[in-house]
Amino acid sequence: MNLQVLSQLIALTLVILSGPIVISVLAFKKANAL
Incomplete structure (x- = not known):
């Protein structure tokens, strides 16, 4: 397994x-706005 696959x-x-x-x-945040 190479580094690019691992990072993905x-x-x-x-x-x-x-x-x-x-x-x-x-x-x-929506609940606080109401």
């Missing part, structure tokens, strides 16, 4: 992990 896997994992966090933060 790490980036993909970060996106998958941070997705729900970003959504919950946006929902929290």
Whole structure:
């Protein structure tokens, strides 16, 4: 496994992990705005 594939896997994992966090933060800000 070369470095480029490894970095792509790490980036993909970060996106998958941070997705729900970003959504919950946006929902929290919307709840505060209301």
